[in-house]
Amino acid sequence: MDKLSALTMFVATAEHGSFSRAAEQLGKTPSALTKAVGHLESELGTRLFERTTRRMALTEAGHIYLEGARQALMQLQLAGEEVDQLQHELRGSLRLTAPPSFGPAFLNEVCCRFMVEHPQVRLEVDLNDAFVDLIDGGYDLALRDGPTDLPGLIARPLTENRILLCASPAYLQRKGMDVSLENYEQHDWLVFRHPLLNRHFWWVRLGEERIRLQQPAPRLASDNYDFLLACALRGQGLQFLPQWSAAPYLERGELVRLLPDYLLEPDAFGPWVHILYLAHRRRTRKVRVFIEMLEGYMRERGIS
Incomplete structure (x- = not known):
């Protein structure tokens, strides 16, 4: 038989x-x-x-x-x-999962480019904050910040999780005052709420110096990052943003980076965004091609 x-x-x-x-x-x-x-x-x-x-x-x-x-x-x-x-074009399906904020920041563009170049591949993209099991969920790869020491997974760094303080020119003009560690509590703050993030203080770094800042009462708090970002672009306050998200708005002048010598520690999200995939999928050509396109796009944007 x-x-x-x-x-x-x-x-x-x-x-x-x-x-x-x-x-x-x-x-x-x-x-x-x-x-x-x-x-x-x-x-x-x-x-x-x-x-x-x-x-x-x-x-x-x-x-x-x-x-x-x-x-x-x-x-x-x-x-x-x-x-x-x-022997033929890439075909079949490719399933991936990522946090919702990665969509408008870079994943939308990468997926559209991939579909144009590989029309025989069906993409399924689940955007959620849950740290799903790739095997149980049937995913080919995941994009995540946070813990990566998971059994059976390869974690490939995609971009550094550098956190910048930003505001729109409209907010700075309306407020009429600069931003410093002495007066930061007098500003309007847009604060991202997440179970893994401390609600009481931030840690910022100036070179090797580590500084603890008491969190001010936010003017607006939300568990939806993109909602807060939209409000920051409309001039409603200061927001800490990862560079991978802030880059296009800073380039176009829609946001301004403040306190450029200081970096917020990423807390539980960790210092890197990673591409996660199962060890036996590393040689799969469609997975490899998607990763190469993603990395190329991040280099093109200057945020690799």
Whole structure:
């Protein structure tokens, strides 16, 4: 019997817990699946399932073999995709997840460019702040700031998480006063609320010096970063912004950087934005091409 077919039928049987349900899903007969599993058991010299009249369950050997079979089938599928895409355009689907603020900052543009250059690839982009499991969610890659020491994931730095203090020229003209560490509490503040961020004070750095600043009462607080940014652009106050978000507005003069010698510590978000992907996906060409386009765009913008 064809080994690949036997492995496919074994994995389906284990996942469905039944020869009949697995057979229905694969479009085969239950007897064909029974024969395939029996062939594997004879080859291994051990039982993969414990069977009774009421139920069937994997043996200890079955659990071990299932993990290996899944990996083997996945690697064969990936290899097939790679060979196909060496000869043809990129195709298939690419699923990624990222925080909502990454969309307007750079991900919108990168995804649109990718779709133009690779029209046979279907993109699925989930924008949310939840730190989702790439395997459970079926994602090819994720963009995240914050913790990256997760098992089975490769974390590739994308851009430094440099936090700048910014305001619009309209706000500075209306307020009629400069910004300093002596008078910062007299300004209108737009403050991002997040469970990982301290609500009482900030840490800023001036060279090697670390300075603790008491947070003033905000004029506007929100858990939505892009809402606050829109208000900052409309002249409603000061806001701490990551450079990857502030860069185009600073370049166009819509925002002004204040206290340029000082940097806010990124707190729990960490010093880098990372691209996260599973180790076995690193050689997948569509993943590699998307990452290269993303990195190229960040270099083009001067924020790599």
